[in-house]
């Protein structure tokens with residue numbers, strides 16, 4: 345059996361970078377491409393961050409620049425969480441690398457059309473690129489094999505507003521379109537990161553000892569760690585994108601799930617980007633989402649260790 349075919353959409357900042365390492369270093373996965381979406385930081389920075397991370401592991405996976413703003417509103421970044429450069433502002437040389445194209449949405453469409461029924465799409469940022477792909481080429485809905493989304497919250501309040509998780513909040517219209525596109529998606533919400541992917545100082549120090557990739561993965565998290573300790577009241581920093589990637593690679597690390605109808609609130613106001621999980625099937629709509637409620641932390645940490653070990 346050949347390698348599984350992944351395509352990754354990312355707003356590359358400090359947790360995305362670790363998720364990219366997990367995928368790029370996995371022997372059973374062929375990453376067909378990486379598309380960049382504006383989110384954590386502006387698209388040019390996210391592009392350089394993805395290219396830098398790719399180069400760290402000697403990968404030649406094509407990086408394609410996609411949407412530099414949400415569908416219908418100005419971009420609002422999370423540079424206060426991940427640093428101005430998106431990679432912790434530790435002085436990494438994050439410039440001068442050239443992306444493979446500026447056609448990220450078309451690259452996503454082409455990967456799916458050229459590999460019907462085979463592509464496992466993992467989204468790590470706002471859903472702008474995926475929404476545009478669906479609008480341009482609706483066939484992607486039925487030809488993509490899987491869609492694993494880091495986004496939303498199933499049970500927790502939000503992390504950017506009391507009601508919304510950042511990826512869904514940045515481009516709520518895109519998230520609403522994807523949720524109602526006919527795609528059946530898997531939602532690894534921020535809940536999963538809070539519950540199973542918080543890295544405290546002791547574990548961070550241990551991971552850092554794994555070698556250069558361990559040092560990179562930890563050293564870029566300083567701004568995120570300060571934000572998490574001071575704002576989210578965590579005992580360290582959390583890694584939402586890496587645990588979503590781990591779930592994409594090994595679906596069985598999910599320990600509690602339910603197939604439900606999920607929507608995302610578009611527009612402005614307090615509910616912008618809120619995840620609506622129809623637990624009691626009040627809306628009588630066909631389930632469109634594998635809602636992930638719990639995962640195996642030990643298996644996630646083990647995957648993380650393997651990815652960061654020299």
Ligand code: RIB
Nearest residue numbers: 359360468469510511584
């Ligand atoms: O809410 C967490 C998500 O928003 C993660 O994907 C993080 O990288 C940011 O994009």
Ligand code: CA
Nearest residue numbers: 355360468469
């Ligand atoms: Ca992200």
